[in-house]
Amino acid sequence: MIVTMKGPATMFSGFGKVFLGLADRLRSRFETEILALNNRVPDGYPLPITQVPNNRLFGVLFGYPYELSQLPTEYRVLFTMYEASDIPEEWKNRIRDPDEVWVPTTFCAEVFGTYRRVRVVPVGFEDRTYFRKPWSSDEREAFWRRVLPEAVGKRVIGTAGVMSNRKGIDLLIRAWELAELKDAVLVVKTRETRGTIGAARNTFVLDDDWPDAQMADFYRSCDLIVCPSRGEGLGLIPLEAAACGTPALVTRASGPADYIDDRGIYGLEVRGQTLASGMSAKMSSLSSLKPFSSYYSCSVT
DSSP: OOOEEOOOOOOSSSSHHHHHHHHHHHHSSSEEEEEEGGGGGOTTTOOOOOOOOOOOOOOEEOOOOOGGGGGGGGGEEOOOSSSSSSSOTHHHHHSSSSSEEESSHHHHHHHHHHTTTEEEOOOOOTTTOOEEEEEEEEHHHHHHHHHHHHGGTTTEEEEEEOOOOOHHHHHHHHHHHOOOSSSSEEEEESOOOGGGGGOOOOOOEEOOOOOOOOOOHHTOOSSEEEEEOOOSOOOHHHHHHHTTOOEEEEESSSSSGGTTOOSSSEEEETTHHHHHHHHHHHHGGGSOOSSOOOOOOOHHH
């Protein structure tokens, strides 16, 4: 059996990382054609991309309903997700076009299930890169000396991702200001969204594309990762952080509700200022947050 997989050929978005991981594992078990969504392939992409597909039978597209026409197979599966409580109007007819729809979380199943039958296909993180390992204070200091000397010797609250309004960066900044932590810094690891982050005391922005290995070291070098998103289809960052041994705070809603256990990934209620106040309280009591949950030993398969 030949399987065709088409998706975003990027190593920096959550959707792209899930596609990369699943395609890589699948091709070790089946004959697999890997196609790039919109035929865009960055330099250095780690998987071989098929230029002229031969399989016309079974394929999986990682993307959105309006992109399904790019999948050249007879039987078409759409693996998709969305971050809000309802899908865009223009998707509502197109979501009936695939033979099957797969989604990663219960939240996505509820959103898309209004319009058709869907299957929840859980995914995890890349556990060959994101895992707990001995990380000494010397290694932590060396990491911060390389990337942000201002963080050396400080407690570090971190966040990561593209800092759109949906990601709740405004709530995080408000919580940070409420917490008034001493000897601590807030580090925002982002890319191409520096301008969306307002000035705040002891807040630093790292705006660059990092490979997974460097992101794993970033998580290991933080005391806490905070992701106060207003909506996620899945949300990989808390999973990756917890796998590396760093507790994570995440909004108790949408996709992350499937994996919040309050043993390594902690949930916060969504009620405007209450969310910011809750975050600030957690930041102020770092010692109460366990550094790791053994539950997060799953892999991308």
